[in-house]
Amino acid sequence: MKTVDHMLILDVDGVISNLKDKKSNPEVLRYIAKELRNGKPVALNTGRSTEWVLERTLQPLVDDLETRKYLKNLIIVGEKGGTWMDFDENGQPQDHIDKSISIPQNLQNDVRSLVNSKYSDSTFFDLTKRTMISTEMRDGYDMTSYGEDQKLLAPQVDELIRKYQLENVLVVEPNPIAYDIQNIEVGKHLGIKRILNWLKDKGMKIVKFTTIGDSPGDIKMAQELNKNNLKVRHVHVGKKGTHEDSYPFEVITTEREYEEGTEDFLKGLPKSK
Ligand SMILES: [Mg+2]
Numbered sequence: 001m002k003t004v005d006h007m008l009i010l011d012v013d014g015v016i017s018n019l020k021d022k023k024s025n026p027e028v029l030r031y032i033a034k035e036l037r038n039g040k041p042v043a044l045n046t047g048r049s050t051e052w053v054l055e056r057t058l059q060p061l062v063d064d065l066e067t068r069k070y071l072k073n074l075i076i077v078g079e080k081g082g083t084w085m086d087f088d089e090n091g092q093p094q095d096h097i098d099k100s101i102s103i104p105q106n107l108q109n110d111v112r113s114l115v116n117s118k119y120s121d122s123t124f125f126d127l128t129k130r131t132m133i134s135t136e137m138r139d140g141y142d143m144t145s146y147g148e149d150q151k152l153l154a155p156q157v158d159e160l161i162r163k164y165q166l167e168n169v170l171v172v173e174p175n176p177i178a179y180d181i182q183n184i185e186v187g188k189h190l191g192i193k194r195i196l197n198w199l200k201d202k203g204m205k206i207v208k209f210t211t212i213g214d215s216p217g218d219i220k221m222a223q224e225l226n227k228n229n230l231k232v233r234h235v236h237v238g239k240k241g242t243h244e245d246s247y248p249f250e251v252i253t254t255e256r257e258y259e260e261g262t263e264d265f266l267k268g269l270p271k272s273k
Contacts, residue, residue, distance in 0.1 A: 004040055007206045008032070009195065009221055011188075012046035014214035014258045015237055017057050019177050022139055024057050025259040031266045033061050036070040041204060043075045045191035045211075045221060047173075047180055049128035050078035050085035054093060062091075075198045080182060081190025082131030086198060101131040101183045103170070108133055110160050111181065115153070122149040123179075133181040143176060150179050157181060175215055188217055192224035207231065212262055214238030222249055237261030 010016055010032075017024045035042050044053060053076050054062060061067050068091035076085045082101045085093050112125040115135050122141050126134040135153065137146040154172070157179065161170055173180045199206065209232040211221040222234035226249050233250035236243060237258055243251060254261030 001203050001205050003205045003207065005207045007041050007043070007199075007209050008035060009043045009045055009192070009209060009211045010262070011213040011215070011218050011221075012044055012048055012053055012057055013175070013177065015212050015218075015262050016044070016259060018259055020140060020143060022056065024060070025263055026060070027263045028259060028266060029058070029061055032074075033064065033067045033070075036067060036073045039070075039073060041073045041075070041199065041202070041206075043077065043191075043195045043198075045077045045188055045195065047080050047132070047134065047175075047178070047182075048078055049126070049130070050076045050083050050093075050095065051128050052126075053078060054085065075195055077191040077194045079129055079131045080180075080186040080188060081194055082183070082186050084191075084194045084198075097130055101186060103131070103133050103181065103183070104164060104166070107160060107164050107166065107170075107181075110163075111135065111157060114156055114160070118156075119149050119153055122146045123153070126178075132183065132186065135179045137177040146177065150174060153179060173217065188213070188220040189224040192221050196228065208233075210235060212237060212265065214258055214261075216242045219243065219247070219251075222247070222251075235262075235265050237265070 013019060016028050032042050046053060071087035071091040072089055074087060083097045085095055087093055111133050115123050115125045122138060122145060123135050124138055126136050157172060161167055169184060170181055171184050173182060209225050209230060211232060212235040214237050219234055222232045225232040233252060235252045237254050240253060254265050256264055
């Protein structure tokens with residue numbers, strides 16, 4: 001068993017990448033790369049597909065041959081725990097999927113037609129998802145106008161879920177740039193279970209975790225770790241005032257928001273070697 005003093009677990013959108021243009025903050029990426037090179041595990045826990053995260057969020061890190069061999073210290077949990085990706089000794093990605101979580105094809109088809117016929121200016125249907133449905137704001141689109149379209153889309157999606165009598169199996173989860181339809185079992189807490197299993201397989205024991213998120217649902221990461229009697233603090237970089245006052249662990253709110261808040265928080269951490 002190898003003991004590691006600290007591990008970072010980060011959401012992706014609005015924590016590493018900018019919500020509007022979806023570009024990664026270079027300082028945050030640099031910090032992640034440094035942790036990996038120092039032999040510290042890092043986890044990303046997101047609703048996105050692992051493929052998307054690898055190609056869009058982490059591209060500079062994956063392109064860097066020096067960092068590539070340290071990717072074995074990284075796990076990407078996608079689709080809120082439905083899929084996950086880790087890396088072999090050579091930095092080659094290994095894909096994993098929980099086949100018990102899926103969305104019926106007929107509902108996928110109906111939601112895709114709805115988005116393409118009525119909301120294609122603002123929204124696209126994410127074809128890379130394998131265990132959930134995500135409809136997402138087009139890159140660079142005005143977030144307020146997208147929000148208006150999302151409000152119109154929501155009741156129509158509800159109607160489709162009722163059409164297939166899936167109300168007890170599926171839930172919807174909106175965020176500022178996407179509208180997700182997912183199995184009731186998935187969420188940031190399921191992502192944590194994948195991460196803990198991965199650590200166990202690697203024979204790693206973590207003294208303290210830091211989870212970073214921008215949405216109210218991201219607090220589930222810290223709650224799940226706390227439930228497992230693990231030491232954790234949560235950093236909230238999203239809109240202020242979206243949390244309850246007290247949790248059985250420390251919650252830090254950053255002054256600047258989103259990926260800039262993450263950058264500020266990471267810069268304030270003691271420098272690792
Ligand atoms: Mg987010």
